[in-house]
Amino acid sequence: MSAATVLERPAVAPHQHPDLADREDVRPAGRRLGPGPRRRLAWLLGPSALLLLWTVSSGTGLLDPRVLSEPWTVVVTAGELIADGRLQENLAVSAQRALLGLIFGTVVGAVLALVAGLSRVGEALIDGPVQIKRAIPGLALIPLLILWFGIDETMKVLTITLGVFVPVYLQTYAGLRGIDLRYVELAQTVRLSRASFIRRVVLPGALPGFFLGLRFAVTGAWVSLVVVEQINATSGIGYMMELARTYGQTNIIVLGLAVYGILGLLSDGTVRLIERKALSWQRTLAG
Amino acid sequence: MAANTGGLTAVAPSAVERPSAARLAVAANTGARPALAANAAVSVRGLIRGFGPKGVLNGVDLDIAPGEFVALLGPSGCGKSTLLRALAGLDRDVRGSGVIRVPDRVSVVFQDSRLLPWDTVLGNVTLGLREHAETRACRALAEVGLAGREKSWPHQLSGGEQQRVALARSLVREPQLLLADEPFGALDALTRIRMHGLLRDLVTAHRPAVLLVTHDVDEAIALADRIVVLDHGRTATVRPVAPQVGSAADAAGHEALRRDLLTALGVHTSVGTAIESAAGAAEAAARPAAAGAR
Numbered sequence: 001m002s003a004a005t006v007l008e009r010p011a012v013a014p015h016q017h018p019d020l021a022d023r024e025d026v027r028p029a030g031r032r033l034g035p036g037p038r039r040r041l042a043w044l045l046g047p048s049a050l051l052l053l054w055t056v057s058s059g060t061g062l063l064d065p066r067v068l069s070e071p072w073t074v075v076v077t078a079g080e081l082i083a084d085g086r087l088q089e090n091l092a093v094s095a096q097r098a099l100l101g102l103i104f105g106t107v108v109g110a111v112l113a114l115v116a117g118l119s120r121v122g123e124a125l126i127d128g129p130v131q132i133k134r135a136i137p138g139l140a141l142i143p144l145l146i147l148w149f150g151i152d153e154t155m156k157v158l159t160i161t162l163g164v165f166v167p168v169y170l171q172t173y174a175g176l177r178g179i180d181l182r183y184v185e186l187a188q189t190v191r192l193s194r195a196s197f198i199r200r201v202v203l204p205g206a207l208p209g210f211f212l213g214l215r216f217a218v219t220g221a222w223v224s225l226v227v228v229e230q231i232n233a234t235s236g237i238g239y240m241m242e243l244a245r246t247y248g249q250t251n252i253i254v255l256g257l258a259v260y261g262i263l264g265l266l267s268d269g270t271v272r273l274i275e276r277k278a279l280s281w282q283r284t285l286a287g
Numbered sequence: 288m289a290a291n292t293g294g295l296t297a298v299a300p301s302a303v304e305r306p307s308a309a310r311l312a313v314a315a316n317t318g319a320r321p322a323l324a325a326n327a328a329v330s331v332r333g334l335i336r337g338f339g340p341k342g343v344l345n346g347v348d349l350d351i352a353p354g355e356f357v358a359l360l361g362p363s364g365c366g367k368s369t370l371l372r373a374l375a376g377l378d379r380d381v382r383g384s385g386v387i388r389v390p391d392r393v394s395v396v397f398q399d400s401r402l403l404p405w406d407t408v409l410g411n412v413t414l415g416l417r418e419h420a421e422t423r424a425c426r427a428l429a430e431v432g433l434a435g436r437e438k439s440w441p442h443q444l445s446g447g448e449q450q451r452v453a454l455a456r457s458l459v460r461e462p463q464l465l466l467a468d469e470p471f472g473a474l475d476a477l478t479r480i481r482m483h484g485l486l487r488d489l490v491t492a493h494r495p496a497v498l499l500v501t502h503d504v505d506e507a508i509a510l511a512d513r514i515v516v517l518d519h520g521r522t523a524t525v526r527p528v529a530p531q532v533g534s535a536a537d538a539a540g541h542e543a544l545r546r547d548l549l550t551a552l553g554v555h556t557s558v559g560t561a562i563e564s565a566a567g568a569a570e571a572a573a574r575p576a577a578a579g580a581r
């Protein structure tokens with residue numbers, strides 16, 4: 001340290017060295033095993049390809065309009081429905097149901113996961129019933145929910161909530177229980193209080209699992225929404241599609257499907273964006 | 288061995304007293320044992336620990352004076368870490384008995400830096416601090432040469448830097464006892480030597496009692512006031528390190544001590560030399576510089 005010797009070396013990397021400047025890089029190309037750098041808007045590629053396939057098949061007559069409407073017909077239909085206000089009206093109703101169910105379900109799932117993950121009593125009380133609920137398809141509960149709550153908004157939001165809380169619970173619980181025991185030991189040696197332990201170790205440690213659950217939950221919310229809106233509803237995108245089925249309006253059905261698809265894609269993208277911001281400390285293959 | 292195993296009593300962990308420095312409590316079953324040393328920062332009597340049928344610690348006695356730097360040497364699997372974890376209060380659910388007294392403020396440095404990956408460097412140092420957390424943490428980070436890195440994520444630091452954050456985290460609490468479990472074991476030889484210098488400076492500045500668990504004889508000689516060898520679950524050799532040993536002036540004394548310790552660890556000197564030349568060429572080359580800095 002005191003007798004440090006500085007070895008003089010040219011501070012030029014080999015490929016910048018004048019003698020080597022015009023030489024090719026002759027190192028054997030190392031195989032890169034990760035997926036490579038992230039590119040902007042790359043996520044649009046798959047959906048665009050699907051749209052292109054649809055357009056080409058319709059344009060060439062490969063796809064009968066009675067089976068599946070042409071993309072341009074769907075666009076025109078969308079224009080008409082927006083003009084008379086039906087699309088945005090139904091969309092607003094649907095979005096509100098999905099959002100309410102998502103919020104309730106996420107809160108319930110996360111709280112249950114914390115209670116079950118942090119105490120043995122909670123685990124014994126909560127985990128079993130949730131696993132049972134998980135085994136019962138959401139649709140199977142609808143008749144009972146209709147009997148209990150009628151066919152109004154409560155039943156619809158509740159059905160979505162029940163579909164949403166399970167994945168949030170499962171993934172948050174798994175994330176929480178997967179927190180490295182070494183961090184728990186560390187928390188003991190610095191004498192963290194229980195509250196600080198939860199805030200500084202448990203919550204951030206369980207966050208990756210929570211976000212994974214949230215992504216399942218968002219998709220699940222839209223799926224449940226479709227079901228409740230097609231069974232008993234007088235408004236919403238699903239009702240609009242169900243009505244179109246009665247009148248054989250394929251274009252409106254396809255429009256409804258497209259709306260569901262776009263909503264699903266957008267909401268998943270939003271969650272992923274929040275996830276990337278919140279988990280910026282993570283270094284994973286996702287990059 | 289059989290007698291030792293039979294002597295392992297299944298005592299509930301609460302029976303192992305961990306009183307504060309002020310009030311010294313003695314477990315009921317320790318009447319026959321020698322009393323705890325009154326003035327020591329750490330006092331251990333008849334510590335027995337076992338996993339399964341095998342005893343790991345078979346009655347360890349150990350005293351560490353306030354401000355004393357003790358290195359605990361031993362081959363891997365000899366129970367070094369078990370002893371350290373017992374002192375750190377991390378050995379719940381382990382069978383055993385004995386009496387331990389440690390001070391109120393104990394800090395632990397692990398072999399891995401054990402930084403929370405989701406917290407910044409500063410957040411990791413303030414963990415568990417109450418008053419003036421940020422000011423104290425910043426000062427501690429400056430002390431380990433990491434001023435300006437407060438907002439970095441742990442994964443953005445090198446292994447040596449991460450371990451320096453861990454040192455800052457343990458020293459910011461002004462511990463009366465610093466427990467270090469092979470803290471430099473995962474670092475390269477050159478970084479390790481730099482860390483030795485840093486640890487020595489920090490310990491000189493803060494004067495905690497230190498128990499450094501290591502399997503590196505040279506590390507023990509370079510850092511410790513006293514070296515304890517753990518053998519078959521007991522403290523076998525206790526060897527004070529004379530102040531001049533470790534400086535370049537007393538190379539012969541250093542070699543003699545080194546040979547003695549290696550013999551105590553069951554390594555014959557010729558073999559020890561071979562190990563040194565194979566494993567620590569870089570360290571050996573840089574050692575005079577490190578020793579000169581002392």
